[in-house]
C-alpha cells in the first residue's frame with residue numbers, strides 16, 4: 001500500500017472479525033513501531049502481545065471498553081523512562097510521550113497496510129499493571145486491540161478539521177506567506 005493511502009485509510013476500528021491474524025503480522029507492526037524516532041535513539045518502549053481470553057477480559061474490565069476483548073490480539077505498549085530521565089531530566093516525560101505517539105502511529109499505519117484494524121485506547125486503570133505483572137518502574141502507555149475489521153464495519157477514518165486557519169507562516173496567526181503566492185485556500 002502507498003504511504004498516502006495508508007495515512008488516509010487508517011481509522012479507529014472497534015468491531016473485529018473472529019478471523020485470527022498471523023502473529024507474524026502483529027510482530028511486523030511492532031517492528032514498524034520500533035523504527036520510530038526516539039530521543040537519543042534510546043530504546044524506551046516495551047510491548048506485550050496478548051491473546052489469552054482471560055487476560056483480554058481483564059483488559060476490557062480495566063479499560064471499561066468491552067470492544068477491546070473482541071479483538072483476537074491486544075498489544076500493550078509500555079515505556080521504561082529510566083534512560084530518558086538520565087539523559088533528559090525534566091524533558092524526559094514529554095520526550096517519552098512524543099516517542100510513544102510516533103511509535104503508535106507507525107504501528108497503526110503498518111496495521112492498515114496489512115489490511116488489519118486497530119484502535120488507539122488511552123483510557124485505562126493503572127491497576128491493569130498488576131494483572132499483567134508489569135513492574136512499578138514501567139508505565140502502560142497505549143492499548144492496541146488488533147484484528148481484521150468485521151465485515152459490516154465502517155472502516156472510514158473520521159473527518160478531520162481543515163488545516164485552513166491553523167496553518168501559519170513565520171509567526172503565529174500569519175496566514176500568508178509573504179513575497180510568494182497567497183496560500184489562503186479553502187481546500188487545505
Ligand SMILES: Cc1cc2nc3c(=O)[nH]c(=O)nc-3n(C[C@H](O)[C@H](O)[C@H](O)COP(=O)(O)O)c2cc1C
Nearest residue numbers: 010011012013065119120121122123124156157158
Ligand atoms: C491519545 C488517544 C487516546 C485515545 N483513547 C481512546 C480510547 O480510550 N477509546 C477509544 O475508543 N478511542 C480512543 N482513541 C481513538 C480516537 O477516539 C480516534 O482516533 C478519533 O476519534 C479519530 O478517529 P480516527 O482514528 O478514525 O481518525 C484515542 C486516540 C488517541 C490519540
